[in-house]
Amino acid sequence: MTQNTSRDVARDLSQSDEFVRVKIRFMDIAASIGVVVAVLMSYVELRQGPWFRVVPAMLFPLFAPLLLYRLHRGYRGYEQAVTGFAVLISAQQILGALFTLNDVVALIWFPVFPLTYVFLLGYERALRWNAAVLIGLVVGYLLFPVVNEGLQPLPPIAFCTGLLAYAFAALLSWQDHKDVSVYQRRLYEQASYDGLTGAMMREPGMEILARFMSQADRQPAQAVSVALLDLDDFKRINDEEGHLAGDRVLQGVTAEVRAHIRGGDYLIRLGGEEFLIIFPGMQAEEAYALSETLRQRIPAVTDGLSRRPVTTSIGLAQYRPGEALGQLLGRADHLMYAAKTTGKNKVCVDEGANGSPRMVFDPVA
Numbered sequence: 001m002t003q004n005t006s007r008d009v010a011r012d013l014s015q016s017d018e019f020v021r022v023k024i025r026f027m028d029i030a031a032s033i034g035v036v037v038a039v040l041m042s043y044v045e046l047r048q049g050p051w052f053r054v055v056p057a058m059l060f061p062l063f064a065p066l067l068l069y070r071l072h073r074g075y076r077g078y079e080q081a082v083t084g085f086a087v088l089i090s091a092q093q094i095l096g097a098l099f100t101l102n103d104v105v106a107l108i109w110f111p112v113f114p115l116t117y118v119f120l121l122g123y124e125r126a127l128r129w130n131a132a133v134l135i136g137l138v139v140g141y142l143l144f145p146v147v148n149e150g151l152q153p154l155p156p157i158a159f160c161t162g163l164l165a166y167a168f169a170a171l172l173s174w175q176d177h178k179d180v181s182v183y184q185r186r187l188y189e190q191a192s193y194d195g196l197t198g199a200m201m202r203e204p205g206m207e208i209l210a211r212f213m214s215q216a217d218r219q220p221a222q223a224v225s226v227a228l229l230d231l232d233d234f235k236r237i238n239d240e241e242g243h244l245a246g247d248r249v250l251q252g253v254t255a256e257v258r259a260h261i262r263g264g265d266y267l268i269r270l271g272g273e274e275f276l277i278i279f280p281g282m283q284a285e286e287a288y289a290l291s292e293t294l295r296q297r298i299p300a301v302t303d304g305l306s307r308r309p310v311t312t313s314i315g316l317a318q319y320r321p322g323e324a325l326g327q328l329l330g331r332a333d334h335l336m337y338a339a340k341t342t343g344k345n346k347v348c349v350d351e352g353a354n355g356s357p358r359m360v361f362d363p364v365a
């Protein structure tokens, strides 16, 4: 089974934290400057020609404040505002082609907009968006004499040069952003995944768990279970067979876990020989079956990696809506500790209902 790719995870995280805050701050500044420039342009335009030529330039000062307001209204507001800005800029461009393409100054903006789309939408969406806007510009140019009562637009050679500059800027920004994204993803992987086992590290893992917990708060039917998995007597392997043997065991165990969990599950290394598996959308009973399979398989897969079979103790808890992350992990830890103190090599689980944890499964080791 395939696990979440680091790319999916990076995308998930990049939508929520510091990255978004920086982007919002930048958009506040850029949009405010845009409003001032557009008002000045409208004023100049109004002195030179008929009122309707001002419409494209006035769109931005009219709608940008509303979008800035949406931008600060949580995650949904942010998504809508970002797309809204892209729509606003496209409308401004295409209407601009329709009304003002007899002025060579209009071409100055052509290479600027592809960069804006990449910033707002990411390079993949921006590429499609740019293709659509290029078509819109051509249509606007062709309709210019009809809308402007016989007034001639820029000569075709000037317009085509503008289009080429636009397409070139779009390709360059796409290529550049792609390179940056690859680099960012590599940095993210290094910062988020444990080099020895490939399991996710504690901090990003906790962020993801917190996200699933708040999802479960909003939709109580959406269960989340976690399994805290700790290898038994691991110190003895290190002491008797050396650290390298211990490392091999850790790698063997995590490979086995990864092979059995589902695509949307997460494996996190909390530290040392302690791991957490997040089972989104899974009740404790179902997660128990999977954990029990793992418990049974681990001695077999570590056979040969160490002189004696390695066993695990697992504490399994289902999230109770409203509880804190520390409480959920505390319950899982308490259950794992119960498994350790009652003979090791077992899975202990509670029902996930309110009240004190109760062990409903206590398989024979």
Ligand SMILES: Nc1nc2c(ncn2[C@@H]2O[C@H](COP(=O)(O)OP(=O)(O)OP(=O)(O)O)[C@@H](O)[C@H]2O)c(=O)[nH]1
Pocket: 196, 230, 231, 232, 233, 234, 235, 236, 238, 242, 243, 244, 245, 246, 247, 250, 271, 272, 273, 340
């Ligand atoms: N080889 C190796 N050992 C590690 C790593 N991280 C932590 N350890 C060792 O893991 C061992 C954990 O020992 P303990 O916490 O006593 O746990 P244990 O021996 O498994 O005992 P129980 O949990 O009670 O079953 C320590 O010896 C750590 O040095 C690692 O990355 N590689």
